[in-house]
Amino acid sequence: MPSVDRRVVTVLFADLADFTGMTERLDAEDVARVQEAYFALAEAAVTAEAGLVEKFIGDAVMATFGTTRAADDDALRAVRAGRRLVAAVADLDRRLGMAGALRVRVGVDTGVVVVTRRAGGWRVTGDTVNTAARLQAAAEPGQVLVGPQTALAVEDDVDLVPAGDRALKGKAAPVPTWVVAPGP
Numbered sequence: 001m002p003s004v005d006r007r008v009v010t011v012l013f014a015d016l017a018d019f020t021g022m023t024e025r026l027d028a029e030d031v032a033r034v035q036e037a038y039f040a041l042a043e044a045a046v047t048a049e050a051g052l053v054e055k056f057i058g059d060a061v062m063a064t065f066g067t068t069r070a071a072d073d074d075a076l077r078a079v080r081a082g083r084r085l086v087a088a089v090a091d092l093d094r095r096l097g098m099a100g101a102l103r104v105r106v107g108v109d110t111g112v113v114v115v116t117r118r119a120g121g122w123r124v125t126g127d128t129v130n131t132a133a134r135l136q137a138a139a140e141p142g143q144v145l146v147g148p149q150t151a152l153a154v155e156d157d158v159d160l161v162p163a164g165d166r167a168l169k170g171k172a173a174p175v176p177t178w179v180v181a182p183g184p
Contacts, residue, residue, distance in 0.1 A: 003117040009124060010065040010078040010110040010150060011132040012051065014042055014085055017103040017141035019059040034102065035059060037092055045084035049077035054124060060136075064124050067115055075110045075153035079180050082106035082144035086182070090142065103142050107135025108180075110149040134168035135177065144180040151178045158183060 046063040054062045066074035093102035113126035139145035159181035165174035
């Protein structure tokens with residue numbers, strides 16, 4: 001029987017910008033190599049900050065911070081993982097000679113979710129998951145875009161640039177957003 005737990009978690013969504021266009025221009029084997037390299041970079045960025053990759057969906061990555069054990073710095077570690085991933089993908093783009101075609105968007109949101117644990121895994125459900133995905137979709141390539149709870153949690157540790165209230169798909173009201181300035 002699954003175990004269900006309500007808790008505050010930070011969710012990171014990352015997605016390659018214009019991946020569909022890239023798949024049209026490249027051979028399928030080259031796309032697979034790029035995608036595998038990207039997934040490895042994403043997993044490394046997330047695990048370096050003690051996060052957990054929940055799933056890979058197409059060219060998207062969903063990761064969580066605070067799923068198994070909550071910590072005061074879950075949001076900060078998620079933001080740092082997002083910045084690591086942006087930098088790693090930019091480096092991969094340079095190494096592959098893709099002239100800026102390989103870029104990633106990252107969205108991070110913090111809030112209450114339900115964690116369902118089953119043998120061999122878990123699932124995170126709630127508005128925070130959806131909002132992180134929508135923030136990712138609203139981010140510019142190369143950006144980490146965060147919601148209000150994440151911004152509040154990290155404002156003393158990273159530079160944030162107000163990005164205004166955004167109408168995110170499916171959300172009843174505009175969501176205040178901030179862009180995380182590049183950094184370590």
